[in-house]
Amino acid sequence: MSSLFRNLLFTAAGLLVTSLAFGKMAQSGSRSPIFGIRLPPNYREWRVISVAHEAGSLNDFRVILGNEVAVKAFRSGRRPFPDGAMIARLAWKYVPSARNDAIFGQTQSFVAGDPINVQVEVKNLGRYAATGGWGYGQFENGSANPSETLIRTCNACHGKLPQSDDFVFTRYAP
């Protein structure tokens, strides 16, 4: 074997190993801990279930969106949600709008500021049996938050709801 050919072979093998390693890192970085949930690529196209505002230190605007399966269940009142239901909660900073207030002539307008995070719930009874059939993920700038401690709080709080609500707080806003 010529040394040039051997060098090329080594370089190719090296590149392969590196790209596999990076691929794995990127993949695990974008999945939530424990549940392995990725940010659904088309969540921004989902339909509106409702909106919410948390005051206090959260001080945000929220919109709750659902995929086709979730929206159907919300509209028909079906509980528990069937497998494949996905719900996303998007939050933005709650900021005053001087621009709008100037037109109104008084202080009254608040609008969505910078995005804070996106939280996702995925129903899969077989896979997430230990948490009532729901898997959880939180995403900032599209990447999964890697904190296991954080992700354990999701079911700890949602699990306080009666089972008849299927651990979902939001009610459909017609």
Ligand code: HEC
């Ligand atoms: C201390 C309680 C609490 C914790 C912890 C919590 N949530 Fe929630 N969650 C709520 C409440 C209350 C709502 C409804 C009102 C709102 O959105 O503010 C909600 C709404 C949601 C929704 C919209 C669907 C629904 O169930 O109403 C999603 C999705 C969601 N949470 C995901 C998560 C994820 C993911 C985590 C963990 C990273 C988490 N939540 C942690 C209380 C909690």
